[in-house]
Amino acid sequence: MSNASIPAVPHIRFDSRELPAATALDQWRSNLSQSWDMSLVDEAAAPHFVADVSMWRMDGLIVGNAHFGPTQTRMRREKNIRADQFDHYRVLLMRSGHFACDADGVQLRLAPGQWVLTDMALPESSESACASTVAYVPREMLEAALPRATSLHGLAPRNACAALLGEHLRSLQDNLSAATTGELPFLSRATVNLIAASLAASTDNLALARPAIDSALLRRARRHIEERLTDEDLSAEQLCVALKVSRSTLYRLFEPLGGVAQHVRERRLGRLHEILSRAGERPQIARLAESHGFKSAAHFSKAFRQRFGYSAREVPRRGGGRAGRCPTLAPERLEDWLGRLH
Numbered sequence: 001m002s003n004a005s006i007p008a009v010p011h012i013r014f015d016s017r018e019l020p021a022a023t024a025l026d027q028w029r030s031n032l033s034q035s036w037d038m039s040l041v042d043e044a045a046a047p048h049f050v051a052d053v054s055m056w057r058m059d060g061l062i063v064g065n066a067h068f069g070p071t072q073t074r075m076r077r078e079k080n081i082r083a084d085q086f087d088h089y090r091v092l093l094m095r096s097g098h099f100a101c102d103a104d105g106v107q108l109r110l111a112p113g114q115w116v117l118t119d120m121a122l123p124e125s126s127e128s129a130c131a132s133t134v135a136y137v138p139r140e141m142l143e144a145a146l147p148r149a150t151s152l153h154g155l156a157p158r159n160a161c162a163a164l165l166g167e168h169l170r171s172l173q174d175n176l177s178a179a180t181t182g183e184l185p186f187l188s189r190a191t192v193n194l195i196a197a198s199l200a201a202s203t204d205n206l207a208l209a210r211p212a213i214d215s216a217l218l219r220r221a222r223r224h225i226e227e228r229l230t231d232e233d234l235s236a237e238q239l240c241v242a243l244k245v246s247r248s249t250l251y252r253l254f255e256p257l258g259g260v261a262q263h264v265r266e267r268r269l270g271r272l273h274e275i276l277s278r279a280g281e282r283p284q285i286a287r288l289a290e291s292h293g294f295k296s297a298a299h300f301s302k303a304f305r306q307r308f309g310y311s312a313r314e315v316p317r318r319g320g321g322r323a324g325r326c327p328t329l330a331p332e333r334l335e336d337w338l339g340r341l342h
Helices: 021-032 043-048 078-084 139-143 160-178 181-199 203-227 236-243 247-257 260-278 285-291 297-308 334-339
Strands: 011-015 037-040 050-058 061-069 072-076 088-103 106-110 115-119 124-138
Touching: 021 037, 021 043, 037 043, 050 160, 050 181, 061 160, 061 181, 072 078, 088 139, 088 160, 106 115, 115 160, 124 139, 124 160, 124 181, 139 181, 160 181, 160 203, 181 203, 203 236, 203 247, 203 260, 236 247, 236 260, 247 260, 260 285, 260 297, 285 297
Parallel strands: none
Antiparallel strands: 011 050, 037 072, 050 061, 061 124, 072 124, 088 106, 088 115, 088 124
């Protein structure tokens, strides 16, 4: 299927840097005015104000990323709650900077990689200058995934599922522009179940969230492998220690990929092929293979030919490419999306 025939995930963006500096802050306040009272801690810093926000609508959820500075305060008061009538939870994952909030008496400060869930039907205030990933979840959608009713406003779990949710949200934000609309209900459901598993250590929730948990663990394992392809000690045992999982869990994760050892070998061969295809001058192949964990030139040559159908010396040269741009942004506002999100 060509890229042109894949339905684009609905996407909106606000970038203050595309507006005149004298009006950017006022336009951003106007966008927020119904739901939040926003001000800068130092109003003299208004000419340096930056707000860069991108949001994607993925079936039942809205997810995206935001970058704000300098330090701003936001107040969500009873008048805002009555005005917009939003019945959603918001998950905010801080990626860098600082974020502190008061969720109707629950006070907390996030460190990078930590997240908090707040109830948009309750008052909230915050002070921040940060880069973050955000998800908006309809109340009934999240509460249906929880085993019992409980107060969620200001919860900031610090468990294994919470850490995996952070990785999951970052991955969603980085990859949603390439997703198809047909994939969105499954991504949406997996995300909600992982949020629920983070909030309540319930056997039912953990079972529902297992696909998202496994996916996040596998991404972490594959990233670990990519970063250590030249490490001669790279092994299943090392992965188990790094990921804090059992050997049986690791083998289950990599079973669809042919196993841990097979995947490591495939990635090493792929890396070597890329190096050889881009090298201006051919490096010493035997030394390159040894640096990527192949114990002998004969072993490497056989594996390379089996994988690609030609020898390492016959790798064709090629140039690089660039990733495609995101779809054209729709002229809508986040509050319009939230109003239709049920």
